[in-house]
Amino acid sequence: MTSNTAAGPSTQLCTKCRAQEATLDQRSHAVCVDCFTKFINTKSVKQLGILGKETKPPIIPNPSGSGPPTIGTRRYLLGLSLGVSSTCLLQLLHENCQFQLSKGRSSPFELTVVHIYNDTFTTSSTAESLLSPYKTRYPSFTFLSHPLSDALALASINWPELCASLSLPASHPTSLKEFLVSLPASQASQTDIINLLTRHLLLSLTTSANSQALLLGHSTTAIAELTLSQTAKGRGFSLPWMINDGLFTFSDQQVLVFHPLRDILRKELIEFTKLTSPPLEGLIPDEAKQEGQVLNHKDLSIEEVMTRYFADVEKNYPSVVANVARTSARLVRIFENGEEKGCGLCGMPMDGEGDERW
Numbered sequence: 458m459t460s461n462t463a464a465g466p467s468t469q470l471c472t473k474c475r476a477q478e479a480t481l482d483q484r485s486h487a488v489c490v491d492c493f494t495k496f497i498n499t500k501s502v503k504q505l506g507i508l509g510k511e512t513k514p515p516i517i518p519n520p521s522g523s524g525p526p527t528i529g530t531r532r533y534l535l536g537l538s539l540g541v542s543s544t545c546l547l548q549l550l551h552e553n554c555q556f557q558l559s560k561g562r563s564s565p566f567e568l569t570v571v572h573i574y575n576d577t578f579t580t581s582s583t584a585e586s587l588l589s590p591y592k593t594r595y596p597s598f599t600f601l602s603h604p605l606s607d608a609l610a611l612a613s614i615n616w617p618e619l620c621a622s623l624s625l626p627a628s629h630p631t632s633l634k635e636f637l638v639s640l641p642a643s644q645a646s647q648t649d650i651i652n653l654l655t656r657h658l659l660l661s662l663t664t665s666a667n668s669q670a671l672l673l674g675h676s677t678t679a680i681a682e683l684t685l686s687q688t689a690k691g692r693g694f695s696l697p698w699m700i701n702d703g704l705f706t707f708s709d710q711q712v713l714v715f716h717p718l719r720d721i722l723r724k725e726l727i728e729f730t731k732l733t734s735p736p737l738e739g740l741i742p743d744e745a746k747q748e749g750q751v752l753n754h755k756d757l758s759i760e761e762v763m764t765r766y767f768a769d770v771e772k773n774y775p776s777v778v779a780n781v782a783r784t785s786a787r788l789v790r791i792f793e794n795g796e797e798k799g800c801g802l803c804g805m806p807m808d809g810e811g812d813e814r815w
Contacts, residue, residue: 481728484775490732497721497729501549504717507702508533509565511713512669531566534668536659539572539587543674544737545726546718550672551595568598571662573655576604577634590740603662606633608654611661613708648758649690660707660714670713675700678723678771680716681781682763689759697790700782719786722771722778 471479471489479487483496515529535550537543547570554564570591574584584602592600608614609630617628623639630636640646663671675683680700687696702719704711718726730737757765771778 483725484722493725493728494732497545497725498549498552500720501546501717502553504715504719505550505553508670508672508715508717511702511715515669530564532569532666532668533566533670533672534569534571534659534663534666535672536655536674537570537572537591538674539742540674541726541730541741542676542679542718542723544741545729546672546674547591547595547598548733548737549717551598554597564597569666569668570595570598570600571659572600572602573605573658574602575633575651576606577637587742594740601662603658604633605651605654605658608658608661609633609636611657613657613661614654643758644761645758648760652760660705660712663712664707664710670715673714673716674718675716676718676721676723676726677782678767678778680719680785681778682760682767684781684785685766686759686763689763696785697788700785701788701790703790719782722775723768724771724775 469479469487471477471492472486473488473492477489477491479489481488481490481493483493488496509531512531512533514531517527517529519526535543535547537547550566550568554566554568557563557565572584572588574581581602581604584604588600588602609616609632616630620628620630623636625636625639630639637647637650640650659671659673683700684696687693687699692699698705700716702715703713705714706712730741767778
């Protein structure tokens, strides 16, 4: 997202409201700050409305055993990576709650925000210090941090089969570092497994907290990146489960996974971080803002290659990014009867016929 610097005596007016000066570029349209902010809010509110229809408030029985039950509050769990997208989603959820409260209504949902940190190089105290400004800014939400090593205790992962495939001596890894070291020595393998373990842990925490949905901050750009990266890794078959909103089978339970920012580009979210009051930029750690400074392409994962590619594409061809995300969203899940066999690590359904279907 770039800002327009008007030169000369004439001032370019916003193409939306025709009243204020256009200082921002929104998908080839020159717009003002107010119209741009309204655009972001409208996109997110639309998705939150869909989420509200998908998740009914829980019915709480009357403790006395007689009398009508009470209607509870929806409960959501948000995965916070501390990056731009998940931070923007947190801010938009906060604004939605504040708007409802300003109208004299009750809060539309309770939100638990979970940050998963890689404890092979990040300590719990460091993770808590990174979360501290978030807790101060959003006191009405519950914040938790969990080490990635907690995933080693999950029964949803087929550890014996996985350890056997990696030639590990035990049927279960004793430490996260030991497990990661046993992987092929490539950045792509490390990133892939860390992402899968993080997803497993978030799904587990969603069910244990009795939350009705897991919210992920994937933007349009992130969904497009995930589409191509999964396809490049030979997992195109899993895309309907990875990028679409809907129920996901986890440990014999159905978990609703939802992406409220799926209609917003990453560059638009980056601009949004500068427009909030106070700006969100101060919350986001510096390392989360960097596009990546690796010069040796051998050190890049497939995900990082896709991030760099779409960072260039969305600057000049935002419609291309949106088309990739919309096209992949049309993919359907061929198994809907709950009888599919899931992979012991990623949880995706197994394609029993494999190459034979082609």
